Amino acid sequence: MFRRLCALILVGSPALIWGASKETMELQRDVALLQDQVKQLQQAQDRQLSALTELVRQALDAANRANTGIAVMQNGFQDSVRSQRNEVVAPVVGLSTRMDSLSSDFRTVQQAVGDLAGSVQKLQAQLTDIGNAVKVMQAPAAPPPGAGPTTAGGASDAPPLPATDLYNNARRDHTGGKLDLALQEYSDYLKYYGNTDLAPNAQFFIGTIHFSQGTYDQALNDFDTVTEKYPDNSKTAEALYEKGLTLLKMSRRTDAYAEFKETIQRFPQSNVAPQACTKIKDLGYHCPTAGSSTTRKKK
Numbered sequence: 416m417f418r419r420l421c422a423l424i425l426v427g428s429p430a431l432i433w434g435a436s437k438e439t440m441e442l443q444r445d446v447a448l449l450q451d452q453v454k455q456l457q458q459a460q461d462r463q464l465s466a467l468t469e470l471v472r473q474a475l476d477a478a479n480r481a482n483t484g485i486a487v488m489q490n491g492f493q494d495s496v497r498s499q500r501n502e503v504v505a506p507v508v509g510l511s512t513r514m515d516s517l518s519s520d521f522r523t524v525q526q527a528v529g530d531l532a533g534s535v536q537k538l539q540a541q542l543t544d545i546g547n548a549v550k551v552m553q554a555p556a557a558p559p560p561g562a563g564p565t566t567a568g569g570a571s572d573a574p575p576l577p578a579t580d581l582y583n584n585a586r587r588d589h590t591g592g593k594l595d596l597a598l599q600e601y602s603d604y605l606k607y608y609g610n611t612d613l614a615p616n617a618q619f620f621i622g623t624i625h626f627s628q629g630t631y632d633q634a635l636n637d638f639d640t641v642t643e644k645y646p647d648n649s650k651t652a653e654a655l656y657e658k659g660l661t662l663l664k665m666s667r668r669t670d671a672y673a674e675f676k677e678t679i680q681r682f683p684q685s686n687v688a689p690q691a692c693t694k695i696k697d698l699g700y701h702c703p704t705a706g707s708s709t710t711r712k713k714k
Contacts, residue, residue, distance in 0.1 A: 578604070581600060582604055585617065589601075597624060615648040621637050626660070626661055635661050638658040642655060652686075652688070655687075655691075656678045656687040659691065662674060675691040675694050675698075
């Protein structure tokens, strides 16, 4: 039995030895190929490392040259700044000091001009008052009671001022609040220039002054004079409207309504027609149109 086993081993050994040798040879071949690939990879890596090292060296050289150039430029810039500072800063400081001095002088001059303007305004007001006083003094004195009319060439018939100056003085005093003086000047204008184009204006403004002073009866007469003596003047519509306002102040509502209605019907395009319409509505009436009749609105 043992001999048979040994014989079998002897017979099968060559096959086993041949199989193991074949696998070993393939393994050795694969190892050789792998070693060759590793060698080639190592060589490629060495070449790339050498190229990268060269690039790093070139970059370092360029950086060093750039740093040297920047240092040179920085030194030049600093030298230029120091030179400009010496050339510019000192004059600028002197100019700033001069400007401060000029600003102070200008403020002083401005204050002086302001004081002078105030003095001029005071002087102008004083001259205006003096001029008004002179005009009042130059106005012709009223004739004594019972005295007959003056002659045609008498001094009392001469106007105190030209028409334009007298009217402008009256308007200035009116707007300036000197109502009594304005009344006198408007009256003088009507006395000496009652037929001129501005006469209706003077009569109308006399009425507005009396209205503002609360003398409604006198204001009513003044506005009636405008509408009767100057019926086709530009102030007629305003006189009708102001007459209506005066009647309202006197609690004469029906008469006021009649004046407002006439204002709208006669002067529908005037600037006071819308205001007259508003007053009519406030009184409880329908606002009429030109040429129409008006009915009382039921309350």
